Amino acid sequence: MLRRFAALGVLLTLLGWSVRASAQDYFQQGGSDELTFHVDRERNSRQKLLIVSMFGGTVLFGGIGLLFHIDSKHKSDDVSTDAGHHTGRIYTEELEDTRRAGIRSRNVAIASYAIGGGFLVGTFLAYLLTDPGQETVRVGTEAADGTGARLLVEPTDGGALVGGAWRF
Amino acid sequence: MRLAAGCLVALVACTPDIGKGTYFCGPERFCPPDMECDDPTYTCDSPRIAQRFACPAGSEALEPDDSRGQASDEGELGCGASLIGERVGCVDAEGDEDFLAFDLTGECVGENPHLEVTLRFPIAFVPLSIDLLDESGATVIEGMACTQSGDLTGNDRVCIERDLAPGRYFLRVRAAADGPDCDGDCHYNQYTIIVAYPLA
Numbered sequence: 001m002l003r004r005f006a007a008l009g010v011l012l013t014l015l016g017w018s019v020r021a022s023a024q025d026y027f028q029q030g031g032s033d034e035l036t037f038h039v040d041r042e043r044n045s046r047q048k049l050l051i052v053s054m055f056g057g058t059v060l061f062g063g064i065g066l067l068f069h070i071d072s073k074h075k076s077d078d079v080s081t082d083a084g085h086h087t088g089r090i091y092t093e094e095l096e097d098t099r100r101a102g103i104r105s106r107n108v109a110i111a112s113y114a115i116g117g118g119f120l121v122g123t124f125l126a127y128l129l130t131d132p133g134q135e136t137v138r139v140g141t142e143a144a145d146g147t148g149a150r151l152l153v154e155p156t157d158g159g160a161l162v163g164g165a166w167r168f
Numbered sequence: 169m170r171l172a173a174g175c176l177v178a179l180v181a182c183t184p185d186i187g188k189g190t191y192f193c194g195p196e197r198f199c200p201p202d203m204e205c206d207d208p209t210y211t212c213d214s215p216r217i218a219q220r221f222a223c224p225a226g227s228e229a230l231e232p233d234d235s236r237g238q239a240s241d242e243g244e245l246g247c248g249a250s251l252i253g254e255r256v257g258c259v260d261a262e263g264d265e266d267f268l269a270f271d272l273t274g275e276c277v278g279e280n281p282h283l284e285v286t287l288r289f290p291i292a293f294v295p296l297s298i299d300l301l302d303e304s305g306a307t308v309i310e311g312m313a314c315t316q317s318g319d320l321t322g323n324d325r326v327c328i329e330r331d332l333a334p335g336r337y338f339l340r341v342r343a344a345a346d347g348p349d350c351d352g353d354c355h356y357n358q359y360t361i362i363v364a365y366p367l368a
Contacts, residue, residue, distance in 0.1 A: 069182060072182035072183075073182045075184070076182050076183060076184040076185070079184045079186060080184050080185045080186060081185075081186050081187045081190035081191070082187050082190070083187030083188050083189065083190065084187065084189065084190075085187065085190060086189060086190055086191075086211070087190050087191060087320075088192070088320030088321070088322070089191055089192065089320070090191065090192045090193070090194050090291055090322055091191035091192065091193060091194045091198055091199055091200060091212055092194045092195075092198070093194070093198070095191075095194075096198070096200070098184075099184045099186070099200065102182070102183075102184045103183065103184060105182075106182045106183055109182065
């Protein structure tokens with residue numbers, strides 16, 4: 001079963017790369033009977049967890065920042081005035097409390113945005129640093145011990161269907 | 169990322185920004201941290217231009233009027249008449265009291281004849297009180313707070329409404345007992361007084 005999936009995967013990969021086929025010598029016209037291509041490796045669970053956690057932190061702190069941002073906006077709007085336009089209002093302790101609360105919310109919003117931004121950078125770095133790279137797969141004639149790959153070529157009208165099967 | 173950057177920029181708008189000269193001073197000359205109370209206008213303004221209290225021009229013309237014996241004699245108060253349209257006075261120091269005297273000459277006839285006194289003063293300084301005294305100096309009635317909700321003048325009001333028997337009376341204006349006065353630093357105020365005797 002695994003072999004079949006592997007064969008199908010290789011087939012699809014080869015078709016996807018067909019546009020570049022002219023640049024690569026898949027058919028080993030030089031005489032070799034080995035086929036080489038690259039497959040992306042997968043990240044392990046810990047690496048995925050790290051990236052997801054980092055991104056989660058970005059969303060969480062970004063959201064908290066946005067909430068406090070909106071709160072500070074509302075409170076600021078309650079007390080802010082344009083110079084030269086007397087409001088006719090008396091500056092009371094309640095207004096001062098609102099002003100202070102607005103500044104507090106603003107500071108929390110800035111801190112949350114900063115932490116969220118840190119997590120965003122962390123997410124990006126984690127994504128880059130945990131990149132597993134690519135795996136080079138060689139497909140060729142099966143070795144005598146049966147550990148190599150078997151190249152499958154099926155001629156069709158005007159071309160050929162190419163595939164392979166191998167053991168890992 | 170673009171959204172986050174936009175939020176950070178927009179945060180500038182989230183800082184409370186109070187323009188100078190836009191609020192009346194609160195009780196005890198209360199203003200935002202970077203402003204001071206400009207006493208003559210009782211408005212929060214730049215410390216650079218804020219001035220300390222001085223009694224308004226003409227507000228001390230009746231001094232000395234610090235006792236019943238020195239009271240400003242306003243004469244007779246007729247039924248349905250206005251005794252004082254709008255007069256500016258000043259309480260400039262601790263212990264200062266302003267007295268004015270009037271005579272109610274006869275029984276007034278009407279739906280609801282009564283003495284009507286309104287005392288208006290900035291909320292920023294020591295609150296004032298007003299009392300009606302009879303000829304012997306006994307208190308007939310004390311003024312009650314009557315500031316209307318939504319008042320946009322930066323002032324408080326104290327009112328007296330009372331029907332009176334004919335006789336001689338005194339109105340006494342002074343700082344309210346135990347009124348907040350910035351620990352003595354703003355124990356002063358200016359006021360406007362209106363006195364009439366409507367019949368309804």
